[in-house]
Amino acid sequence: MTDSRLTPETITVxxxxxxxxxxxxxxxxxxxxxxYHYVDIDHDADAMVFVExxxxxxxxxxxxxxxxxxxxxxxxxxxxxxxxxxxxxxxxAFMMPLSSAADRLA
Amino acid sequence: xxxxxxxxxxxxxxxxxxKAGLGGQAGITQTLDNFPGFDEGVSGAEFxxxxxxxxxxxxxxxxxxQNVTSIDQDGQYLCVYTSDGKExxxxxxxxxxxxxxxxxxxxxxxxxxxxxxxxxxxxxxxFYKGKKVLVVGGGNSGFEEGLFLTxxxxxxxxxxxxxxxxxxxxxxxxxxxxETMSVTVNHAVKELRAKNGKLxxxxxxxxxxxxxxxxxxxxxxxxxxxxxxxxxxxxKAEVDQWGSVVTDKTLMTSIPGLFAAGDVRAGSTKQxxxxxxxxxAVALMMRQYxxxx
Numbered sequence: 001m002t003d004s005r006l007t008p009e010t011i012t013v014x015x016x017x018x019x020x021x022x023x024x025x026x027x028x029x030x031x032x033x034x035x036y037h038y039v040d041i042d043h044d045a046d047a048m049v050f051v052e053x054x055x056x057x058x059x060x061x062x063x064x065x066x067x068x069x070x071x072x073x074x075x076x077x078x079x080x081x082x083x084x085x086x087x088x089x090x091x092x093a094f095m096m097p098l099s100s101a102a103d104r105l106a
Numbered sequence: 107x108x109x110x111x112x113x114x115x116x117x118x119x120x121x122x123x124x125k126a127g128l129g130g131q132a133g134i135t136q137t138l139d140n141f142p143g144f145d146e147g148v149s150g151a152e153f154x155x156x157x158x159x160x161x162x163x164x165x166x167x168x169x170x171x172q173n174v175t176s177i178d179q180d181g182q183y184l185c186v187y188t189s190d191g192k193e194x195x196x197x198x199x200x201x202x203x204x205x206x207x208x209x210x211x212x213x214x215x216x217x218x219x220x221x222x223x224x225x226x227x228x229x230x231x232x233f234y235k236g237k238k239v240l241v242v243g244g245g246n247s248g249f250e251e252g253l254f255l256t257x258x259x260x261x262x263x264x265x266x267x268x269x270x271x272x273x274x275x276x277x278x279x280x281x282x283x284x285e286t287m288s289v290t291v292n293h294a295v296k297e298l299r300a301k302n303g304k305l306x307x308x309x310x311x312x313x314x315x316x317x318x319x320x321x322x323x324x325x326x327x328x329x330x331x332x333x334x335x336x337x338x339x340x341x342k343a344e345v346d347q348w349g350s351v352v353t354d355k356t357l358m359t360s361i362p363g364l365f366a367a368g369d370v371r372a373g374s375t376k377q378x379x380x381x382x383x384x385x386x387a388v389a390l391m392m393r394q395y396x397x398x399x
């Protein structure tokens with residue numbers, strides 16, 4: 001039977017209160033106003049087993065599960081931004097005061 | 107964002123660099139009740155989303171989750187550096203970094219931010235379903251956010267440092283009507299005691315008697331005013347005694363080509379409507395500046 005935790009309705013962050021990367025990831029979702037569900041594995045034995053099972057026996061946190069079934073373990077903010085489809089770098093390095101309509105349409 | 111849509115619409119190549127959610131403080135406001143043209147109010151999230159789409163429609167490019175680390179002058183250009191090591195150049199730059207909720211600066215606060223200490227009820231209120239929370243700050247923000255928190259928390263208490271609260275009379279009446287809310291004045295929050303990364307107790311001092319007390323809460327929401335996000339230009343551009351960026355009548359700072367608008371600007375009124383108005387005004391001033399260069 002497939003574990004329903006692998007396809008959550010909202011992004012689910014498995015972490016602990018003492019883990020700095022968990023705090024950073026939660027802060028990232030909060031700042032970007034992306035809804036997420038947080039599970040403290042110190043207070044949820046089943047969740048701890050799930051994290052260990054997902055990470056080949058390792059208790060790697062944060063383990064973040066997305067509704068599409070993908071899992072990210074200890075991702076950087078840039079990796080999270082990419083996963084969420086955010087543009088993090090510009091097409092050009094210099095902004096011209098006036099661009100022609102043709103350029104803009106190109 | 108208003109400036110971006112104005113400038114984009116004028117054909118000026120416009121890049122918006124945003125660290126957090128698009129739309130700034132307005133985007134995390136539960137409902138904008140007093141933004142002109144929205145007679146039935148509009149949720150902050152929807153407002154931010156519409157504003158973003160409007161700016162994109164007019165050709166603005168928007169970077170998200172990107173932090174500006176420095177703004178420097180290089181001849182007649184301004185260089186903007188981001189945390190991923192990239193550098194962007196332009197003849198004119200707008201500082202619209204807004205303001206952030208001020209922190210208490212007391213022991214335990216830093217450690218508990220993100221777990222039991224919060225600055226946004228809209229963002230984090232849902233974590234306190236059926237729980238007991240403390241709101242620090244008796245101003246309009248504290249009262250408004252406290253009222254919002256009653257949607258989730260079973261108990262919402264407000265504590266104010268001064269002997270009286272500063273919230274508007276209407277808000278005070280709304281809070282007084284709530285059986286699950288209370289207000290304590292003249293108490294200083296001295297420490298947020300942490301145990302294993304969780305809030306263990308809130309240590310407060312009754313300022314009238316000097317007596318210390320221990321309060322038990324599941325979470326603390328802090329609303330004790332704003333600090334302008336002006337660190338990028340401190341020591342470079344003129345700022346006032348509160349750190350707000352000083353501008354001239356064209357909304358240009360003391361650095362040629364660097365403009366400021368919204369909550370970061372000295373003299374701003376911290377209102378979404380006036381921030382939008384300043385955005386439109388500064389776009390026209392920047393256009394004029396660029397035309398003369």
